[in-house]
Amino acid sequence: MKIAVAITGASGSVYAKVLLDKLAQLKDQVTEVSTVWSDNAFTVWQHELGNEDYNNYQFKRWGKMDFMAPFASGSSSYEALIICPCSMGTMGRIAGGISNDLVTRAADVMLKERRKLICVARETPYNLIQLRNMTAITEAGGIICPATPSFYSKPQTIEEAAYTVIHRVLDLAGVKSDGYRWNE
DSSP states (O other), X not given: OEEEEEEOXXXXXXXXXXXXXXXXXXTTTOSEEEEEEOHHHHHHHHHHHSSOGGGGOOSEXXXXXXXXXXXXXXXXXXXXXXXXXXXXXXXXXXXXXOOOSHHHHHHHHHHHTTOEXXXXXXXXXXXXXXXXXXXXXXXXXXXXXXXXXXXXXXXXXXXXXXXXXXXHHHHHHTXXXXXXXXXX
16 A cells, blocks of 8 residues: 655644654565655654654655656556644645646545545644534545544543544554454
8 A cells, every 4th residue: 555644734743653663664565755845844843752763764755746746647556645743724725636746646646536634644733724624524535534632542641632533543544453442
């Protein structure tokens, strides 16, 4: 399976970190991972996580305006796009059909090709416009997965709490992971 991951500048860099860490471990299921970052994603990562470890990942990184990325075309064999975290601005552009950068173009491709688009929304509370944008994306075939951790597994660290969300995201993408499952 080939997966594209977009990281936007919304708060929640820990979710992106945990996702990328887990994808790096799942090479038996995920043959290729490509990433695209908004400018602000790097700034928020540095502020929230206090490092530049985003440079340590061995995934192909595409520029935010590089429409030569394979997942910018429906002819590619990418099966999913995970936007994690997904800013409300990005979500609004996707809902409005505005493909003004690689993130929004890739989302448009996933929707038109009926492939997996998973938006890990990181905002609270939601206003009516944001809720309508989420509805529009859902009606178009996308999946909104709010960055809302669960506590059934009794997470002890921020990373463990974030993984409760990322485990769900991976499930939604069709990737098996080792997260907690209720009563299993």
